[in-house]
Amino acid sequence: MLSIENELPPETVSSSYFDEKLAVTYKRLKMPKGLLERLAGISERRSWGESMTFEDGAVAAAEKAIASAGINKQQIGLMINASVTRDNFEPAVAVNIHDRLNLPRHALEFDITNACLGFVNAMTVAATMIDAGAIDYALIVAGEDPSPWHKTALRILDQPTATREDVLAQFATLTLGSGAAAAVIGRSDLHPEGHKILGSVSRAGTEHRKLCIGGEADQGMNTDAAGLLKYGLELVAEAWEEAHQQGWEWNTMDSYVTHQISNAHTNAIIEAVGIDEKKIPMTFPYWGNVAAAALPMTLAQEAPGYVEGNRILCMGVGSGLNTALMEIVW
Numbered sequence: 312m313l314s315i316e317n318e319l320p321p322e323t324v325s326s327s328y329f330d331e332k333l334a335v336t337y338k339r340l341k342m343p344k345g346l347l348e349r350l351a352g353i354s355e356r357r358s359w360g361e362s363m364t365f366e367d368g369a370v371a372a373a374e375k376a377i378a379s380a381g382i383n384k385q386q387i388g389l390m391i392n393a394s395v396t397r398d399n400f401e402p403a404v405a406v407n408i409h410d411r412l413n414l415p416r417h418a419l420e421f422d423i424t425n426a427c428l429g430f431v432n433a434m435t436v437a438a439t440m441i442d443a444g445a446i447d448y449a450l451i452v453a454g455e456d457p458s459p460w461h462k463t464a465l466r467i468l469d470q471p472t473a474t475r476e477d478v479l480a481q482f483a484t485l486t487l488g489s490g491a492a493a494a495v496i497g498r499s500d501l502h503p504e505g506h507k508i509l510g511s512v513s514r515a516g517t518e519h520r521k522l523c524i525g526g527e528a529d530q531g532m533n534t535d536a537a538g539l540l541k542y543g544l545e546l547v548a549e550a551w552e553e554a555h556q557q558g559w560e561w562n563t564m565d566s567y568v569t570h571q572i573s574n575a576h577t578n579a580i581i582e583a584v585g586i587d588e589k590k591i592p593m594t595f596p597y598w599g600n601v602a603a604a605a606l607p608m609t610l611a612q613e614a615p616g617y618v619e620g621n622r623i624l625c626m627g628v629g630s631g632l633n634t635a636l637m638e639i640v641w
Contacts, residue, residue, distance in 0.1 A: 315492070315610050317491065356488025356601075370411050404422055427630065461484065511638070513550070514633070516632040520632070564624045623640075
């Protein structure tokens with residue numbers, strides 16, 4: 312990894328904003344205000360507003376990552392967009408970003424979509440292609456904007472027929488936030504100053520694929536938050552144990568950069584695998600869950616504080632269910 316950068320949207324949306332929008336529903340259902348902040352620990356999240364789009368954010372993060380890596384665009388052989396967000400099914404989001412960045416024609420581009428795990432998956436694919444000698448440099452981007460789902464969730468919960476079950480099903484949607492991240496991956500033999508991606512371990516629990524389903528903007532997203540937490544953590548613990556059986560030693564890492572979801576999720580990971588809480592940077596209280604961009608955005612924020620030799624474990628979980636654990640040596 313030669314660089315990792317994020318792009319923060321210009322506007323802030325507080326959790327109290329959703330409380331105000333749902334005040335009538337909460338009162339009718341005898342539910343207290345402040346659920347998002349009290350239960351999830353999220354006080355605010357970012358929004359692109361009217362001035363920017365998720366694609367603008369991805370392009371901005373990519374420009375910063377390329378500059379930080381110290382390479383020119385003609386050297387990039389692969390560009391992967393890993394975002395959940397997309398304006399259309401065809402063409403891939405990657406083609407717009409490829410064009411706006413003026414990347415060379417020889418640079419292969421495509422999307423990898425795997426819920427919130429997409430960025431880590433894209434890093435694995437890029438690193439494998441570099442190891443195979445197919446390319447020298449790869450650019451990975453993700454820009455997220457859940458605001459259309461926010462609007463749908465509020466519309467659903469504003470109905471006089473909305474139930475407590477509806478509130479719980481839409482709760483995870485309102486924890487989502489906007490943001491973007493980008494990383495440049497290159498050959499370690501050409502860049503001894505880079506941060507070595509040692510490898511990753513992934514596991515699939517696809518029998519739980521119906522726990523969180525997001526559709527088009529007008530369909531919204533329905534989530535079984537309790538089930539997602541329970542079975543997601545079981546999958547992480549399983550991957551952790553199997554990784555250690557394969558010779559990985561992750562009990563004494565210098566930093567654990569996890570996918571950012573909530574207080575409950577973070578505390579459950581700490582308990583499940585015995586991580587030191589002080590080694591887990593937390594950005595969800597003020598960014599929310601930024602889907603595939605959450606983990607790399609957090610890594611980008613922490614990167615300036617790392618020193619040579621630090622061992623970083625990236626821990627991602629995505630609806631599906633899928634998990635991946637990736638070690639990076641700074």
